[in-house]
Amino acid sequence: MNYPVPENEAERLAELYALDVLNSGRSAALNGICLLARQVLNLSFACVGLVDRDRQWFMAQSGFEEMEGTTREDSFSTWTLLGSDVLVVPDTRADERFVSNSFVTGEPHIRFYVGAPIALRPGLNIGSLCLFDPEPREFSEEQLDVVRHLSNIIVDQFRLHEATRRAKRELEHRRTGQSLLEMQSRELWRRQTLLAQTERLAKVGGWEIDVASERLTWSDGVYRIYGLTPGRETTTEIALSHFPPEARQQFLRKFETALDQREPFEIELPFVNAHGHHRLVRKSCELEVDGNGVVRAFGILQDITEQKEAEQRMWHMANHDALTGLPNRGLMRDKLDAALRRARRSGKHVGVLLADLDQFKDVNDTLGHDAGDALLIEAARRLSNCVREVDTVARLGGDEFIILLTGIDGPQEGMVAAQRILAALSSPFVYRRTALSCRASIGVTMAPAHGTDPSTLLKNADIALYRAKAAGRGVAVEYDPQMQQATESRIQLSARVRLALENGEFLPYYQPKVCLNTGAIVGFEALLRWRHPRKGLLGPQEFGQVFEDADLSVAIGERLLALTTRDMASWMELGCSFGHVALNVSSPEFARGELPERILSALDSAGVPPERLVVEVTETVFLGRTAQTVRQSLQALHQAGVFIALDDFGTGYASLSHLKQFPVDRIKIDRSFVHDIEHDIDDAAIVRAVINLGQSLGIETVAEGVETPAQAAYLRSNGCDFAQGFLYSKALPAARVPGLLKGWNAKEVALQASASLDRAV
Incomplete structure (x- = not known):
């Protein structure tokens, strides 16, 4: 049994059988209530079901093919019985109780359900009033009150049936018939009262016209809709x-066609009541035919103004961003699809601009989400002011916006609009006395040049946006087919790198660091190499772009750490005096927040003292939202004995502040300054300044890319501590490091530097 059963199932069944209604056939009155429910609540299906031991029997239904009933397992009433109030299922496909129901997966494809339990006595639910629709939706409390009133009317019908049977028994036993009439009169009065209440709650009323005499009759509900006194x-x-003139003519045409073809109809029309209020009404018409002619027309008039307003609000909420009020991704795709269809007919162009705010995450993480929300609202306002009324600005999510340019004359207008947008976003936005950057990067695609369907255009705009970010941000880049090839190459490279990690193709090579005063090797830098099965040994210049993938960057870093600590342990066992090994660490590795534990655990597992390791970082890891995490990680490593080196010093914009904020033991002079140190006075001045800064702060300096004795001599004469580069050795595999150390002649290296310095003097 795959359905729930009420705890009082036996009593409930006894109540049902005592009513003795299962074999009584369909009820015209209940059918009328089902029809009224559909029309009042604007639903497709309605039925009244009584739930037997293992089956539900339909006592009335409207809107679908006549059925005797359903199995109890497939019956929605099975679940309605469990409660005392209305059961609402806004979307059956999102409800695990009904997602596999045969009437959800198959005809009539029910998506929305409302069920009101039917109980003649409290707690003994014998069935339910079931309302269905193939579209998901929500019900207001006012609509739920209508459902409750209708279910009360149904209960009264069963009570009337019960009372009638009881009266018959009483008559059969020669009891007084007067009491039966009084009881039936009370029941009729109750039904009329409940129907009147339903009319008021649902803002609905009935109308009837005698076709021959044109005599019109209204219920009180229609008078209320018109704003007129009942009975007039x-x-x-x-x-x-x-009705306004056009609506009046529309209704008359519909009514005349109905009389001629003898077909019922339903129509929605604008309406002005007696108080001058503009409303929207739904009018239905049924026909009574006698012989060859229509003798009577009747139906329901309902004020659906609030219902339509609620539907419009729901539509707006489903299709617009709650924060900015802009269209969301779904509505934008619909608008883009429509714009492309119009462009194909007119020969015009369509532009799709994908914009991403450049520093949104930094704002969110440093100033909080309130500041981030204010920035998004301001960006949405500026973007909307940059486009025409026929264009559309939408928020795709996060800090991404899309601008749809419709019906433009030429493809060049896309870049013109992008530049206009960049100019509008360039000025800072002040939030609580703090200036926030509103700048963005933009990817531009045009139809039909860059695609003729929404998916292609959006994909290509994303590729162009990626290029804009890579170009330094704050710029607009138009899509070029070659970008697609580059993207595919990047995806293929990422897949190949993942395979290489699995196959153990990545390994560290070691380049020595030399003391400029003594010529001795004081340590090594671990440099990543890829032993490609077809292309041979590759350096980072061949695959460095994969480090943009945070997961790959972390995976490669973990691989390099494991191999480096293994190699250091091996050299220690051989008694090699290798000094230390420097290891580069990327931003994504810091972002995980567990870098110190991972590094210290690897050193401990390999039996390598922490002072044997130098962690090298570039200034980029200090920037953005992970700055606090980086600071804490470096302090933890430094306190454990690991040395910290700042790589590529001088190429950033805040190096001095970084030396103050972070624990730095060494600074590395970038090779770009060392390369022309002999000929470029600016480079020479920068190198001297860095060395002097290090000496003043008690920080050791290391020069990268040293290739000539003259460069080494210059660095030595100006007080630089260490150097590395091809002058001493290229990067070597771990197996060759012991031989290098054994054959190293420190005195010869030092003398070479001295001789070069003497020649320069």
Whole structure:
């Protein structure tokens, strides 16, 4: 049994059987209530079901092919029985109780369900009023009250049935018939009262017209919709006068067609009540045919103004961003699809601009989400002011926006619009006395040149945006087909790198660091190499772009750490005096927040003292949202004995502040300054300044890219501590390091530097 059963199942079944209604056939009154429920609540299906031991029987239904009933397992009423109030399922596909139901997966494909339990006595639910629709939706409390009133009417029908049976028994036993009539009168009065309440709650009323005499009759509910006093004599002229002229003609055409073809209809029309308020009404019409002619037309008039307003609000919420009010991704795709169809017919062009705010994450992480939200709202405002009324600005999520340019004359207008947007975003945005950057990077695609369908255009705009970010941000880049090739190459490279990691193709090579005063090797830098099975040994210049993938960057870093600590342990066992090994660490490795534990654990497992390791970082890891994590990680490593080196010193913009904020033992002079040190006075001045800065702060200096004795001599004469480069050795595999150390002649290296210095003097 795959369905729930109420705890009082036996009592419930006894109540059902005592009612003795299962074999009584369909009820015309209940069918009428089902029809009323559908029309009042604008739903496709309605039924009244009574739940037997293992089956649900339909006592009435409207809107779908006549059925005797359903199995209890497939019955929605099975779940309605469990509660005392209305059961609402806004979307059956999102509800695990119904997602596999045969009436959800198959005809009539139910997506929305409302069920009201039917109980003649509290706690003994014998069935339910079931309302269905093939579209998901929500019900207001006012609509739920209508459902409750309708279910009360149904209960009254069963009570009437029960009372009638009881009256018959009483008559059969020659009891007083007067009491039965009084009881039935009370029940009828209750039904009429409940129907009147339903009319008021649902803002609905009934109308009827005698076709031959044109005599029009309204219920009190129609009078209330018109704003007129109930009971007042009315005519078709008065009824039609409250509709605007076009709506009046539309209804008359519909009504005349119905009379001619004898077909019912339903129509929604604008309406003005007696108080001058503009409303929207739904009018349905049924026909009574006698012989060859229509003798009577009747139906329901309902004020659906609030219902339509609620639907519009729901549509807006489903299709717009809650923060900025801009269209969301789904609505944008619909608009883009429509714009492309129009462009194909007119021969015009369509532009798709994908914009990404450059420093949004930094704002969020440093100033909080309130500042981030304010920045998004301001960016949305500026973007909207940059485009025409026919264009659309949407927020895709996060800090990404899309600008749709429709019906433009030429492809060049896309870049013109992008430059206009960049100019509008260039000025800072002040939030609580703090100036925030509103700058963005933009990828531009044009249809039909760069694609003719939404998916292709959006994909190519994303590729162009990637290029814009890589170009330094704050720029607009138009898509070029070669970018697609580069993207595919990058994806292929990433896949190949993952395979190389699995196959153990990455390994460290070691380049020695030499003391400029003594010529001795004081340590090594571990440099990543890829032993490619077809291309041979590759350096980072061949695959460095994969470090943009955070997961790959971390995986490669973990691989390099494991191999480096293994090699250091091996050299220690051989008694090699290798000094230390420097290891480069990337931003994504810091972002994980567990870098110190991972490094110290690897050293401990290999039996390598922490002072044997130098962690080298570039200034980029100090920037952005991970700065605090980086600071804490470096301090933890430094306190454990690991040395910290700042790589590529002088190429950033805040090096001096970094020396103050972070624990730095060594600074490395970038090779770009060392290369022309003999000929470029600016480079020479920068190198001297860095060396002097290091000496003043008690920080050792290491020069990279030293290739000539003259460069070494200059560095030595100006007080630089260490140097590395091809002058001493290229990077070597771990197996060759012991031989290098054994054959190293420190005195000869020192003398070479001295001789070069003497020649220079």
